[in-house]
Amino acid sequence: MSLLMIIAVLLGISSLGGIxxxxxxxxxxxxxxxxxxxxxxxxxxxxxxxxxxERTVYLDVAIGIALTGFVATLAWSNFIQLQARHQAGSSS
Known part of the structure; x- marks a missing residue:
C-alpha cells in the first residue's frame, strides 16, 4: 500500500468523525x-x-474551499450569537 493510499484512507476515516x-x-x-x-x-x-x-488547479479549488469554510464559520457563529442574545432577551 502506497503512502498516498494510506493518507487517503486516513482522511476518509477522519471524515467519518466530522460527519x-x-x-x-x-x-x-x-x-x-x-x-x-x-x-x-x-x-x-x-x-x-x-x-x-502535479496540477496546480487543485490548489485553486483548495483556496475556494478554504474561503467558503471561513465564510460559513462566520455565518454560523453569527447565528449562534444572535440566538444566544434572543434567548437572553426572552428570559429577562
Whole structure:
C-alpha cells in the first residue's frame, strides 16, 4: 500500500468523525466544529490530488474551499450569537 493510499484512507476515516459531529452534535458549536473538520479534510484531499496529478488547479479549488469554510464559520457563529442574545432577551 502506497503512502498516498494510506493518507487517503486516513482522511476518509477522519471524515467519518466530522460527519458524526455535524449530524449528532449536541450543540450548534459542535456542529460548526464538525463542519470545519470536513472543510479541512476537503482541502487536504485537494492538496493530495494536486500532489498526485502535479496540477496546480487543485490548489485553486483548495483556496475556494478554504474561503467558503471561513465564510460559513462566520455565518454560523453569527447565528449562534444572535440566538444566544434572543434567548437572553426572552428570559429577562
Amino acid at each position: 458524526y459531529r455535524l449530524i449528532m452534535g449536541p450543540s450548534l458549536t459542535d456542529r460548526v466544529i464538525g463542519l470545519d473538520l470536513l472543510f479541512a479534510i476537503a482541502i487536504l484531499y485537494c492538496l493530495l490530488a494536486a500532489w498526485v496529478s
